[in-house]
Amino acid sequence: MSGGREGDGNGARAPAEAACRGGTHIVIDLAAQRLRLYQGRRLLDEYPVSTGANGAGEWQGSGCTPRGRHVVRAMIGAGAAENTVFVGRRPTGERYSPALAGRHPGRDWILTRILWLSGQEPGFNRGGRRDTLRRFIYIHGCPDSEPMGIPRSHGCIRMRNWDIIALFERVEKGTPVEIREQADG
Template identity: 45%
Template structure:
């Protein structure tokens, strides 16, 4: 976990999906700089972003928004990966990798603006896979008390807890 640009670590905290890229392309689409460059991942390291991209924007000024901590300017995504056997191991530059079977339905289901809470705590089943696994919860903004969550962001970082009504489907 890490907030700074060039740390190659996943930023923590409250984010929202700022942009969705890749809708309508078939499974196996490969992206570079958010542009389609091919359709089959062939084990090439520069083909690490596949299927779909959910580009995240941090919502916590000074923590994951603005300056050298800005998640959007750091190009932090939730995205597919062609080399799915690497899932669960640290293999990104701060992004969250998902298998195509998980990413495609998520992409189709969530609109731009959907909130994403990234925390360093790992669910028990994933702990066996990797101590570095990232837990991200995607939630419907209609079901989150967003005002309460934003108000809590003014508290010192160590005092922030999961916002009220924050649930994952």
């Protein structure tokens, strides 16, 4: 991982610590467009994702997916129906459909569940104009018509709705999330 941080062991510290404690943690591999869920060092599941169309980066307004150590700060949408539409982290009462999309062209669809991320590295992804939480970076569901494996988001990590439901049930507030340009396994 790049970014000029000192002593971070290529950004692997948080998952390595979680692995040593046997904790559940997430590693997002931007190059592979994959999200991996671990319990300790054991891979539990792997999901295709779509990350920032503008690549990796931490700056507000960049449209990039932030790198480094994060945690799940909030979990939104428990019990919501698949395809529930969220705006400002609140359900709108709508359910996504192609007809609804046709009435709102260009809308950035945030569906089903939201895992709101908070950066854990002051000066890199926390604080100032590089703050993941203030950038409203989420792991969230998206329309089935959106391709996975291709960076197309505005910086968030998009998942299939059934995948975000499954992931949501397996993590909790405070779960470590490492976002890497390229994961080593």
